[in-house]
Amino acid sequence: MQLWLIPALPLAGFVINGVFGRRFSKAVVNTVAIGSVLLAFAWALKTVLALGETPISEHNFDWIVAGGFRVGCDFAVDRLTAVMLLVVTGVGSLIHIYSIGYMAHEGGYYRFFAYLNLFMFFMLTLVLAANYLVLFVGWEGVGLCSYLLIGFWFHKKSATNAGNKAFIVNRIGDYGFSLAMLLIVVTFGSLDFNTVFAAAASKPQGLLSAIAMLLLVGACGKSAQFPLYVWLPDAMEGPTPVSALIHAATMVTAGVYMVARSFPIYLHAPVALDRVAQIGLFTAAFAATIGLAQNDIKKVFAYSTVSQLGYMFLGLGTGAFSSGIYHLMTHAFFKALLFLGAGSVIHALSGEQDMRNMGGLRKKIPVTFWTLMCAALAISGVPPLAGFFSKDAILVAAYHHAPWMYWVGTITAGMTAFYVFRAMFMTFFGEYRGHEHPHESPAVITVPLAVLAVLSVVGGFIRIPVWLEKFFPAAEAPEEFSLVVISVAAGLIGIALAYVMYIAKPALADSISSNLGGLYRLVYNKYFVDEIYDATVVKPVVAGSRVVLWRGVDAGLIDGLANGVGSRSQGLGGWLKLLQSGNIRSYATWVLFGSVILVVALGLVGAVR
Amino acid sequence: MDVILFLIFAIIAVVCGINVVVQTHPISSALSLIGVMGSLAVLYLLLGAEFIAMAQIIVYAGAIMVLFIFVIMLLNAGAEAKRGRSLMAQLLGMPLLVAFLALVSYFIQRLYPSTTLVQFGAFKGGTAQNVGRALFTQYLLPFEVTSVLILIAILGAIVLARKELE
Amino acid sequence: MNGVPLTWYLILSAVLFSLGIAGFLFRKNIITVFMSIELMLNAVNLTFVAFSFQLKQVNGHLFAFFVMVVAAAEAAVGLAIILTVFKNLSTLNIDEVNSMKN
Numbered sequence: 001m002q003l004w005l006i007p008a009l010p011l012a013g014f015v016i017n018g019v020f021g022r023r024f025s026k027a028v029v030n031t032v033a034i035g036s037v038l039l040a041f042a043w044a045l046k047t048v049l050a051l052g053e054t055p056i057s058e059h060n061f062d063w064i065v066a067g068g069f070r071v072g073c074d075f076a077v078d079r080l081t082a083v084m085l086l087v088v089t090g091v092g093s094l095i096h097i098y099s100i101g102y103m104a105h106e107g108g109y110y111r112f113f114a115y116l117n118l119f120m121f122f123m124l125t126l127v128l129a130a131n132y133l134v135l136f137v138g139w140e141g142v143g144l145c146s147y148l149l150i151g152f153w154f155h156k157k158s159a160t161n162a163g164n165k166a167f168i169v170n171r172i173g174d175y176g177f178s179l180a181m182l183l184i185v186v187t188f189g190s191l192d193f194n195t196v197f198a199a200a201a202s203k204p205q206g207l208l209s210a211i212a213m214l215l216l217v218g219a220c221g222k223s224a225q226f227p228l229y230v231w232l233p234d235a236m237e238g239p240t241p242v243s244a245l246i247h248a249a250t251m252v253t254a255g256v257y258m259v260a261r262s263f264p265i266y267l268h269a270p271v272a273l274d275r276v277a278q279i280g281l282f283t284a285a286f287a288a289t290i291g292l293a294q295n296d297i298k299k300v301f302a303y304s305t306v307s308q309l310g311y312m313f314l315g316l317g318t319g320a321f322s323s324g325i326y327h328l329m330t331h332a333f334f335k336a337l338l339f340l341g342a343g344s345v346i347h348a349l350s351g352e353q354d355m356r357n358m359g360g361l362r363k364k365i366p367v368t369f370w371t372l373m374c375a376a377l378a379i380s381g382v383p384p385l386a387g388f389f390s391k392d393a394i395l396v397a398a399y400h401h402a403p404w405m406y407w408v409g410t411i412t413a414g415m416t417a418f419y420v421f422r423a424m425f426m427t428f429f430g431e432y433r434g435h436e437h438p439h440e441s442p443a444v445i446t447v448p449l450a451v452l453a454v455l456s457v458v459g460g461f462i463r464i465p466v467w468l469e470k471f472f473p474a475a476e477a478p479e480e481f482s483l484v485v486i487s488v489a490a491g492l493i494g495i496a497l498a499y500v501m502y503i504a505k506p507a508l509a510d511s512i513s514s515n516l517g518g519l520y521r522l523v524y525n526k527y528f529v530d531e532i533y534d535a536t537v538v539k540p541v542v543a544g545s546r547v548v549l550w551r552g553v554d555a556g557l558i559d560g561l562a563n564g565v566g567s568r569s570q571g572l573g574g575w576l577k578l579l580q581s582g583n584i585r586s587y588a589t590w591v592l593f594g595s596v597i598l599v600v601a602l603g604l605v606g607a608v609r
Numbered sequence: 610m611d612v613i614l615f616l617i618f619a620i621i622a623v624v625c626g627i628n629v630v631v632q633t634h635p636i637s638s639a640l641s642l643i644g645v646m647g648s649l650a651v652l653y654l655l656l657g658a659e660f661i662a663m664a665q666i667i668v669y670a671g672a673i674m675v676l677f678i679f680v681i682m683l684l685n686a687g688a689e690a691k692r693g694r695s696l697m698a699q700l701l702g703m704p705l706l707v708a709f710l711a712l713v714s715y716f717i718q719r720l721y722p723s724t725t726l727v728q729f730g731a732f733k734g735g736t737a738q739n740v741g742r743a744l745f746t747q748y749l750l751p752f753e754v755t756s757v758l759i760l761i762a763i764l765g766a767i768v769l770a771r772k773e774l775e
Numbered sequence: 776m777n778g779v780p781l782t783w784y785l786i787l788s789a790v791l792f793s794l795g796i797a798g799f800l801f802r803k804n805i806i807t808v809f810m811s812i813e814l815m816l817n818a819v820n821l822t823f824v825a826f827s828f829q830l831k832q833v834n835g836h837l838f839a840f841f842v843m844v845v846a847a848a849e850a851a852v853g854l855a856i857i858l859t860v861f862k863n864l865s866t867l868n869i870d871e872v873n874s875m876k877n
Binding site for chain 3: 612622623626627629642645652655656657658664665672673677680683706709710713714718721724725727728731732735743744751755761762763765766767770
Binding site for chain 2: 585596606
C-alpha cells in the first residue's frame, strides 16, 4: 500500500510549480497544483477503504540508527489517521479549487500554489507519521509554510510581522514538544508510537505527567490555545484561502491530533489531562468574549477558531477523545466554509474587510449568503446540522467530568452563536454602508462553498464516534436529553440576541457598548494581551539582545578581543621598535650581551661534562 | 728565553692594543694597530707558525693597514670631538666587558690546565710546505671559495668607491 | 720553566679581544671602530694558532689563514662603505649613521 504516495504527490506539485511555475501559464499551474492534491485525496480514499481492523503501516527507510535507538521514516494508517487524511485532502482540494478564483488577480500566483502544495506535503507527513520524530518534521514544516503563506504579500510590513509572530510563538510550543520528545526517548528508549504506547502503563506517573504537559505546551503553540494563541488573529494578514486551510481546517488541528494520538500517555497522567480540559475551556470562553466586539470579519472568525479549538481540547481533556476528533472534522467543514465565504464577500467588495462598511449584501451575493448561513447555523449548534452533534457530545462529556465546565461551555456556545450571527447580520442585512459594487463570485469560488455547505449540513451524520469506537477506550458519556436541550437553547438565545441588537434595534448595540465603556474597550482590544506580551517578554528580550548581547558581548567582548589582539600586537611592536635605535654601538652592546650568555652556557656545559 | 720573549711581546701587544682604543686621532690608532700585528707575528713564530707569521706581516700589516691609512688620509679624518651619545654602550658596555673577560679567563683556567708548554721549535708543522699541502688538498674547496670571495670584494669596493667619485 | 704555558696565550688573546670590543663600543670614529674589529680578528687568529700548537696539527694555521683572507676582503669593502657614508653624511661619527632608527 504505497502510503508514501500520499504526501509525495503534493511534494511533486511543489517542486514542479516552484521551479518551473514562473514560466507556466495559469492553467498549467492550476492543473499541477490541484491535480496533485486531488490525486492525493483519491489515493487516501483508496487507502481508507482498504483499511480493515489492523492498521496499515509502511517502513520506508531507516533515518537514525544510533546504537540501540532507531528512528525510521515510518507511515501508518489507522482509523484516527483515516479521519485526518480525508479531512486534510478533501477540504484541502476544495480550498485549492477556490484559490483559483480568489488569487486570479494576485501576483505570485505560482508561488502561492507551490507553497500550498508544500503545506499539504508537510501536513500529510504529520498525519501519516508513525513516530514522534516524523510527526515533528511535519509539525515544523507546517509551521514554516504557515510563515511563508501568512507573509505571502511580503511587501506589507504588517504581513511579514504577522508571519514572524506566528513562527516565533509556534517555536515556543515546539520547544515544549522537543523537550517532550527527549523525555520520551529517555523514558521509553524509542519514539515509535507503538513502542511508546504499549509501554506507557508501566512507567512512573510523574514522568508521564511531565511528558504530557510538555506535549501540551507544543499543542498550545500549534493549536493557538492560551497563552500561545496570539499569533492566530494576526495570521489573518494572509490570503483568505490560507486562513481557511491552515488556520481553520488543518494546521491548527495538528495539536489536537497530536494529543489525541498520545492518548495512552494522557490516560495515565490524569493531572495533565485535566489541564488540557481546563486550558481548552478557558481559551474557548476567553476567545469568544473577544470575538464579540471585533469589527473585521476575518478577525471574528479567527477568534472563533481559537474558541472552537478550545472546545476540541475540552473534549479531549474530559476523556471524550472521539468527540474531540468529531468536532475537529465538523469544524473543518463549517469553519473553512465561513472563511471561504468571508473571502467571497471580501472579493465581492474588492478587498473590504470591515463589517461596519458592509450590509445588505443578501440580495447582491445570494450564493455566498446562503452557504454562509449554513455554516453559521452549524457553528451555533442548531440541530440537525453538523456542529450540533459534535459540540453536544463534548458538552455532555464535560458535564460528566465536572458540571461547572458544562455551564461555562454552554454559555460560550451562546456567545459563539451571538458573534457569528452578529457578523452575518452586519454583513448581509440592513442597508449597504459601503461604496463598492458588490458582485457575485465566479463558479470556482461558489462551487467549493456549496460543497462545504452540504457537508456542514449533513456532515453530522458521519458518525465519527462510532467509527472511532474501537480505537479510543470507551469513555464516551451517555447522552442526556436535558443537557442537549439546554445547550441548543443557549445557541438559539444567542441568535435571537444578535437579531435584536443588530436588526431590530440597531441603536441597542451602540448604547450597550457605550454604557459598558471600559469593559467594551477591554474586550475590543483583546484584553491588551499583545501589549502585555510586548512589555513583559518582547521588550526585555530585545533590550537584552541589543544592550547586553550586541553592545556588551559582541561589540565589546568579542570585537574587543579581536581588535585588542591587534592593538596589543601593535603596542608590543611599538615597544620593540625602541630597541632599534639606529645606533650601531647599542647593537654591539646587545651582541656582547648575547655572547656573554653564550660563554656562560658553554662553560656550564663544559663544567657538567 | 721563551718566557721572556713572550712577556715582552705580549706586553707590547697589550699596550698597543690599549693605544688603539684610547687614542683620539685615527692615525695614531692605525699605527698602534700595526704595532699589535707585529708583536703578534713574533708570537706566532714562538708558536711555530712561520707561514702565518709571514702572512701576518705581509698581508695584514703590509696591505690591510696600509689601506686603512690611505683611507684615513683620503677622508682627512681628524681627532674625535665630543663624547658619544650611546647610553646603552656606556652603561652596559663596561660591566659586560669586564664580565666577559673575567668569564673567559676563568674558563680558560678551569678547562685548560697549564700543562702544555710552548717552546720555540716544539711544533714543526707550521711550515709553508705543510700549510700549502693542507691548503690544496684538505681545504681546497674553501680555498676556491675564498678566491671568489676576494673577487666579489674587489667588485664591491670598486662599485662603491666609483660611484662616489663621479 | 722552559716554556710558556698555553693558557697565557689564550688569556692574552682574550685580553686583546676584549680590547677590541671596548674600542668597538666606546669609540665614535668609524675608522677606529673598524680597526677595533681588526684587533678582534687578530686575537682570534692567535687563539687558532695556539690550539694548533697544542693539537700538533696544521689546521689551525689554515683557519687563521682564511680569517686573514676574509679580513682583507672585509676591510676593502668596509672601507669603501665608509667612503660612501662619508660622501653622503659628511661625518665620521658612528652615532650619526642612524637612519635605521625606529
